[in-house]
Amino acid sequence: MSDTADTASKRPYRGRFAPSPTGPLHFGSLVAAVGSYLDAKVNHGKWLVRIEDIDTTRVVAGAASDILKTLEAYGLYWDESVIYQSQRQSLYQDVVTQLIEQQLIYACHCSRKQIKAMGGIYQGHCKNRQYPFTDSALRLTQCYATSQYQDLLQGLIQIDPRLAQEDYLIKRSDGLFAYQLVVVVDDIAQNISRVVRGADLLDPTARQLSLFQQLKQPSPEYAHLPLVVAKPGFKLSKQNYAPAISTSSAKPALLNAFEFLGLKPEKALLSESIEYMLAWAITKFSLTTVPKATEIQVSQHPVSQDPQFAIIK
Incomplete structure (x- = not known):
C-alpha cells in the first residue's frame, strides 16, 4: 500500500457504504453493507452512506430512497448525513x-x-x-x-x-x-480511513x-470482501437482475449475510430482534474470520417470496 496509507490506522475510524442507485439492493449489496457496517462498529468508528449517482445515465428514479429505506429495514443506520455525488x-x-x-x-x-x-x-x-x-x-x-x-x-x-x-x-x-x-x-x-x-x-x-x-x-486502508456469485465469475448484481432483498422480512437475509462473512450464526437468532442480531454480530465480527477468497458461490432457494441463500462450500 502507498506510504500515505500508513497514516490511515492512526486516524479516527471512518468507513462508508457507497451504493449506486441503479436498482434495489440485492444480497451482494447487503454483504458489502453489513461487512462495512460491522467493521466500523467493531472499531468504534463512524459508518457513512454515500449515494454514488455521478453517472446519471444509469440512475433509476426512486432507487436512492429505496436503498436508504432498505438499509433502515435492516437496522443499518448511518452516523452522518447522506451525501449525493450529483450534488x-x-x-x-x-x-x-x-x-x-x-x-x-x-x-x-x-x-x-x-x-x-x-x-x-x-x-x-x-x-x-x-x-x-x-x-x-x-x-x-x-x-x-x-x-x-x-x-x-x-x-x-x-x-x-x-x-x-x-x-x-x-x-x-x-x-x-x-x-x-x-x-x-x-x-x-469525508476523511475516510478504511474502505470495506x-x-x-x-x-x-x-x-x-x-x-x-x-x-x-x-x-484509506482497504479490505475487499468476497463477491457473492451465482456461479464462478458471475457475480450477483443489478445488471444481472439479482433479486432485491426483502424489506418486510429482513432477518433471514441478515442471518445469511452473517454466515457469508464467516460469523457462524445460530438459527435461533431469527427469533431475536434485528437490533439484537446486529449487536451479536458486532461482538463476533473480525476481518480475520472473513473467508479469504475473491468470490463465494451461493445457491438461491425461494422460501415464500423472499430470496434465501445457502453458501456452497
Whole structure:
C-alpha cells in the first residue's frame, strides 16, 4: 500500500457504504453493507452512506430512497448525513481545474473501440496532440503508477504494470466526471480511513491509490470482501437482475449475510430482534474470520417470496 496509507490506522475510524442507485439492493449489496457496517462498529468508528449517482445515465428514479429505506429495514443506520455525488459537481470541477493548472490533464478523442483495437490499454495516443478541452474526454497523466498494494483481507494485490501506468479518464466526453476521480475526492472530503467493499474493485483500488498520491492526501486502508456469485465469475448484481432483498422480512437475509462473512450464526437468532442480531454480530465480527477468497458461490432457494441463500462450500 502507498506510504500515505500508513497514516490511515492512526486516524479516527471512518468507513462508508457507497451504493449506486441503479436498482434495489440485492444480497451482494447487503454483504458489502453489513461487512462495512460491522467493521466500523467493531472499531468504534463512524459508518457513512454515500449515494454514488455521478453517472446519471444509469440512475433509476426512486432507487436512492429505496436503498436508504432498505438499509433502515435492516437496522443499518448511518452516523452522518447522506451525501449525493450529483450534488457535488463543483467540488469535482475544482479538482479538475487544479490538475489542469498543474498541466497534468490532456484531452483525448480515442473511443473505447479504438483503444480495444490498440490492445485494450490506452497508450497515450492523444497526449501530445493538444486537443481543446471542450467536448473532449480528459485524461490524467499517470505520475504515481501503483502496481501492487496490501489489502487487509486479500493480502498482496498485484496489478498488470501496463494498466497501472495507463493515463486514465477523469472526465468523460459527455461532461460526466469519472468514477475514479469522484470516489477519491469524496473519500478525501469525508476523511475516510478504511474502505470495506467487494473484491470486484481490487484493480480500480490501485488507480485510486495513485490518485491519492497525486493529490498529496492520505489514502484509506482497504479490505475487499468476497463477491457473492451465482456461479464462478458471475457475480450477483443489478445488471444481472439479482433479486432485491426483502424489506418486510429482513432477518433471514441478515442471518445469511452473517454466515457469508464467516460469523457462524445460530438459527435461533431469527427469533431475536434485528437490533439484537446486529449487536451479536458486532461482538463476533473480525476481518480475520472473513473467508479469504475473491468470490463465494451461493445457491438461491425461494422460501415464500423472499430470496434465501445457502453458501456452497
